[in-house]
Amino acid sequence: MNLDFQHCIRCTICVANCPVSRVNPDFPGPKQAGPDAERFRSDDETSIDKWIRLCSQCKRCEVSCPYGVNPAQIILREQVQYGGKHFRPLASRVFANNYWLGAVNSVIAPIVNRLAPMKLTKRILNVFGISTYLPFPRFHIHTLSRSWRWKGHRKSRKKVVFFYGCFLNYNRPDLGRDVRDFLASLGVRVIMPRQVCCGLPALGNGDIETARKFARKNARILAGYIDRGYDVIYTCTSCGLALTQDYPGILEVPHGRKVSENSYNLHEYVLKLMEEHYIEPVFEPFHRRVAYHIPCHLRALGIGYPAAGLFEKIPGLEVVILEDNCCGLSGSYGFKRSNEDTAVRLGITAARAIKDIDPDMLVSDCGACRMQLAHFSGIPAVDPSEILIKSLKEGLKGSRFQGGKN
Amino acid sequence: MNGTYDVVIIGGGMSGMMAAVALADMGRKVAVVSRGDPVCCLSTGCIDVLAAGNDPLEGIGSLPDNHPYRLVGEDTLKASLEMFRTVMSEERGAYVGDVHANRRILTPLGRHKITCLVPVTMEFADFHSDEYIHVISFNEMKDFYPNYITSRYKNSGCSIFDAGVSTTMSIAERFENRQFLEEFISWLKGLDIPEGRIAIPAVLGMHFAVNVYNEISAELGRKVFEIPTLPPSMPGLRLFDGLKNALLKRGVNLYWGKEIYSVEKSGSQIEAVTLAGAGRSARVQGNAFILATGSFVSGGLHASMDAATETAFDLPVYLPGKRESWFNDDFFAPGHAIEKSGICVDQSFRPVDSRIENLFVCGSILAFSEVMKYGCGHGMAIATGVAAANVCGELA
Ligand SMILES: Cc1cc2nc3c(=O)[nH]c(=O)nc-3n(C[C@H](O)[C@H](O)[C@H](O)COP(=O)(O)OP(=O)(O)OC[C@H]3O[C@@H](n4cnc5c(N)ncnc54)[C@H](O)[C@@H]3O)c2cc1C
Ligand code: SF4
Ligand code: SF4
Numbered sequence A: 001m002n003l004d005f006q007h008c009i010r011c012t013i014c015v016a017n018c019p020v021s022r023v024n025p026d027f028p029g030p031k032q033a034g035p036d037a038e039r040f041r042s043d044d045e046t047s048i049d050k051w052i053r054l055c056s057q058c059k060r061c062e063v064s065c066p067y068g069v070n071p072a073q074i075i076l077r078e079q080v081q082y083g084g085k086h087f088r089p090l091a092s093r094v095f096a097n098n099y100w101l102g103a104v105n106s107v108i109a110p111i112v113n114r115l116a117p118m119k120l121t122k123r124i125l126n127v128f129g130i131s132t133y134l135p136f137p138r139f140h141i142h143t144l145s146r147s148w149r150w151k152g153h154r155k156s157r158k159k160v161v162f163f164y165g166c167f168l169n170y171n172r173p174d175l176g177r178d179v180r181d182f183l184a185s186l187g188v189r190v191i192m193p194r195q196v197c198c199g200l201p202a203l204g205n206g207d208i209e210t211a212r213k214f215a216r217k218n219a220r221i222l223a224g225y226i227d228r229g230y231d232v233i234y235t236c237t238s239c240g241l242a243l244t245q246d247y248p249g250i251l252e253v254p255h256g257r258k259v260s261e262n263s264y265n266l267h268e269y270v271l272k273l274m275e276e277h278y279i280e281p282v283f284e285p286f287h288r289r290v291a292y293h294i295p296c297h298l299r300a301l302g303i304g305y306p307a308a309g310l311f312e313k314i315p316g317l318e319v320v321i322l323e324d325n326c327c328g329l330s331g332s333y334g335f336k337r338s339n340e341d342t343a344v345r346l347g348i349t350a351a352r353a354i355k356d357i358d359p360d361m362l363v364s365d366c367g368a369c370r371m372q373l374a375h376f377s378g379i380p381a382v383d384p385s386e387i388l389i390k391s392l393k394e395g396l397k398g399s400r401f402q403g404g405k406n
Numbered sequence B: 001m002n003g004t005y006d007v008v009i010i011g012g013g014m015s016g017m018m019a020a021v022a023l024a025d026m027g028r029k030v031a032v033v034s035r036g037d038p039v040c041c042l043s044t045g046c047i048d049v050l051a052a053g054n055d056p057l058e059g060i061g062s063l064p065d066n067h068p069y070r071l072v073g074e075d076t077l078k079a080s081l082e083m084f085r086t087v088m089s090e091e092r093g094a095y096v097g098d099v100h101a102n103r104r105i106l107t108p109l110g111r112h113k114i115t116c117l118v119p120v121t122m123e124f125a126d127f128h129s130d131e132y133i134h135v136i137s138f139n140e141m142k143d144f145y146p147n148y149i150t151s152r153y154k155n156s157g158c159s160i161f162d163a164g165v166s167t168t169m170s171i172a173e174r175f176e177n178r179q180f181l182e183e184f185i186s187w188l189k190g191l192d193i194p195e196g197r198i199a200i201p202a203v204l205g206m207h208f209a210v211n212v213y214n215e216i217s218a219e220l221g222r223k224v225f226e227i228p229t230l231p232p233s234m235p236g237l238r239l240f241d242g243l244k245n246a247l248l249k250r251g252v253n254l255y256w257g258k259e260i261y262s263v264e265k266s267g268s269q270i271e272a273v274t275l276a277g278a279g280r281s282a283r284v285q286g287n288a289f290i291l292a293t294g295s296f297v298s299g300g301l302h303a304s305m306d307a308a309t310e311t312a313f314d315l316p317v318y319l320p321g322k323r324e325s326w327f328n329d330d331f332f333a334p335g336h337a338i339e340k341s342g343i344c345v346d347q348s349f350r351p352v353d354s355r356i357e358n359l360f361v362c363g364s365i366l367a368f369s370e371v372m373k374y375g376c377g378h379g380m381a382i383a384t385g386v387a388a389a390n391v392c393g394e395l396a
């Protein structure tokens, strides 16, 4: 048993940061659900705290606690305990396996995309505990796993494995291909090997066995490349958190530490290339005012806000960073009927903060944030890499970069 | 993410954040590393400058010579508080008050607390005891007992609103909902409170609190004020969010939830700090460093049975004698000797006896600050933060 909970001084800082307990009185909040309840739990007893599932694992409590307690981690372990011992509702089972769901949906994409908006479909989904307030994301036949698997010069000094994750694979393969081509244009050799879901959705739905199965497979593949001098690149911040925190942490997969230490956020990696003078790009102007909604899991990564560091260099781009609100969707969390009210309330609050600064567009690294916030604010949402790629498309031609020369 | 900065600030409390604002405004590239959220989140949100006497500025002259305020100087103190007010008003959190005049706010125990600058939502909290006060509370609200207050004032009354929820955070969240606000206002109007001021626990919204407050005041046409609550404290959180957003707006990079794992030195210079965490450890490099990690409550200092250590750079810590002398027998007595402990600095805010030239120290971690005894919490943190930034900014 981890004894970190004993460091808790009951300051309530984590409580102030918890989005869920603010809007849902059934969830007692990180202090009570985490360190307070922990002293009454034992490893071999079944949890009876039904509300444990209401935590969305946004990790805001973890980032804010000044005493290193990490309530989110205590709660996660208890969620897994609970999930292993209790019947999991259908919605949880479906989302734990969203990878297979995505795989099937993309094969029959034209049918799914037409069925999803229909009233009857929605009603059926609701019966199974799946919420339909958001338009379902569109699925594509040409997923990334069916795209060209490598790009860039063989002899580049910089080599990366792109861990694109489920969202890009099934819902935005076009963006995945753009990121791949962009990296190649920076003189980086890019490989997109066969890979599966990072495992986070399974973990979040209390199914640690499935999560571990996915994680083991990915870690084996990624570690093989790391041993050959590759770095791992991710764009989805939740995938990033799984790779860096959960692989060596709760999932305890072989090579977890290696994967964790060699994974980079895309923007972090581009900044690194610039710092090492591997590239010296010229940023083309992009005249927009954008609201940058920081995903909770980017905060939890603790790497600062690398995309913001690149945005600073783009002439004409005016960026307002918003990091006080969780969008409320938290991956599949908000798609469950039982959490719909929480997700909607949080979504409205976060969208209000965005509308308040009257931006031309909103930016967020997380696909779920983008879906949720575009829906509630009516403002178009893009990934930070879309702006970066736009600004550097021209700028790279005129720039000096040594990539691939030696 | 690795990074190279002009100045790296360790500790994201009042002091570190104000130092960051000052340095960013001087055009410096700044990063703030913080293990977690600071104690200002637990505070009333009001800025204590110096509680003794009517004029805090006058009182500073009679502080002991080694008190950190004596290093700051009146001009810098005034300028730093002015800078604080400007920043907060840009962040929807305007403050009122006069640096030359202490004022009182009402506490949830019905007592007065002496402070100096207050959020606008507490502008009318300093009232004459003859005046009628009507206290509003919420059904089953945790840790707030209006009877404490009404029992102390003969001329007072109380009404309870049913918000449907009972925690500070959840009620504050409801207040940003238009329909809820309108229901509350029409209920309040329906009470027909005949005269005097209306006191409401500090739950009037989160980010848009000033709007909520102004709307209630205008609709009622009365003097309304908030009473700070036990933590979680909304005015404390609004203060923290305001300053943090001011940093983000100035391009300051935040490494939050992170602790220092190792320090790289070369001669008399600190070159970089490495941050602990899952994954690769980030190396944050700087020309100068500011230590603003707070005292024992925040973890800047750590006490064992008979010693104290500084948690980031392992600087020498001043202690007022042996353990027997640390505490006063009367717990509530103003000032236990242990409050004197901390880091001793020279005129330029550099730690003495450390031989490091590019490190500056500010805030409640400074030795002899005795924050509780003198009632100088946020004020001293702001003033020393800006003063240390001024010295450091010339170097970096
Ligand atoms: C409960 C309470 C209520 C108070 N109320 C008031 C009030 O109403 N008005 C008032 O004026 N004053 C008040 N004070 C006093 C005032 O809050 C403090 O004196 C002042 O805010 C201190 O600010 P600081 O910047 O020095 O440190 P802090 O605010 O303590 O900030 C230190 C920061 O450094 C971080 N940190 C610590 N160690 C490390 C490390 N090793 N590495 C990285 N980061 C680290 C911490 O997580 C924290 O974020 C109150 C104090 C307390 C405890
Ligand atoms: S878990 Fe941390 S933030 Fe939460 S009450 Fe305990 S010490 Fe405070
Ligand atoms: S992880 Fe998020 S939802 Fe869960 S307790 Fe912490 S702050 Fe609340």
Ligand code: SF4
Residues within 6 Å of the ligand: A058, A294, A295, A296, A297, A298, A325, A326, A327, A328, A329, A330, A331, A366, A368, A369
């Ligand atoms: S989808 Fe984004 S903002 Fe929303 S919960 Fe996830 S990480 Fe937080």
